[in-house]
Amino acid sequence: MHPHDHTPIVAAEEAPGYYEIMETAVRELLVAKQIISAGEIRRHLEVLDSRTPQLGAKLVAKAWVDPAFKKRLLANGRTACEEMGISFYENTELTVLENTEKVHNLIVCTLCSCYPREVLGLPPDWYKLTPYRSRAVKEPRAMLAEFGTVIPDDVEIRVSDSTAMIRYLVLPRRPDGTENMTEEQLAALVTRDAMIGVVPVEFQKGRVQ
């Protein structure tokens, strides 16, 4: 540090950018006009923060150990979620897509960023950007290879493109060697990216997870 440097040790709070100012203006005007309330926004922020991939992982683990639940989950994803206390704040349906020996599913929204937010939280940037959205429906195999996922030629790939009311969640395959794991241990293996369908769920015996 330069001996004559008078820079404060603690930096002043960064000024809000143009768009943050815009967001604040919209929100405050709508609240002032009593069109929405500040409390609603605060509450909904808490709802959003509570929705993480751990919810999806719990659904997957339960489906792996409970065949009757799995049947309900595959028949109607939304009602199965509601059964587990996962409410839907959007006017959407949820279809859960089961990966099998013969079929590998992956999900995309080519037109925007539709995503099963109630069970996975907010999507990663790459899901919303052009390369994924343009390539998933045209060259899924080459694109999956970039994620390190190679799907054998005798396995059918199904790419589900959300355009309207249905949101999708992939039910990945349960890895070998997990037969004696508890539901909680299984859930800890299931990643967000496995539920999008770009990677499998992995388990390596003897390795620290």
Place this chain on the structure above:
Amino acid sequence: MNHSEELLKRLPNDIGGQPGAPIQRTEHQYLPWEKRCHALADILDMRKIVSTEEKRRGVESLGAEMIGKLTYYERWVAAFANILFQKGILTPGEFAVKMEEVAARHSRGTAA
């Protein structure tokens, strides 16, 4: 012959199947204002003030240049401002005044 009609016939977000770059698994921690913007969008949809579909159309209406240069939530908030003006819920004038007021708060707060 003017081929500008392609700009109208194909929306800037209609990119399925177009040649694409290698995937970069970029992620970022959502900024507080971005989360607030997301919450605002959900509330406006739930209250049927601005539906999610109206927001999508509003973002498309920004046009290719803005869509290319603004980030995801920047597009949302710009679209919301326009839609709220169109619906007569907010006016551009009061909005501009409010934005100045919000911007001034910070500079007042850090005046030496």
Place this chain on the structure above:
Amino acid sequence: MIAGIVKDEGDDPRFHAGDKVGISVRFPVGHYRVPHYIRGKKALVEEVVATPAIDNEEEGFGRNVGLKRHYYRVSIPLTELWPGYAGSPHDGLRIEVYENWLERI
């Protein structure tokens, strides 16, 4: 089923699982939810989305009431979408399309 009920227009889905359908070709301006890459393609209805809904292309302009129709989850082989598709011939797309974009073939 209870007899004597008169159905409203749009109550019953026009298509059913297993129907072969064609995706229409037209070029709306302003807002649409049927991407270019599926227009004119042949598809198979996999599932009818049970609850009829508002046309989302009109909903984009604020129309949230009115006649409801059904969405259909359809499948289209990737070989149908992309000439020279290099993956498995069984690879396919699943996509939701509103009733007014589907034609019987």
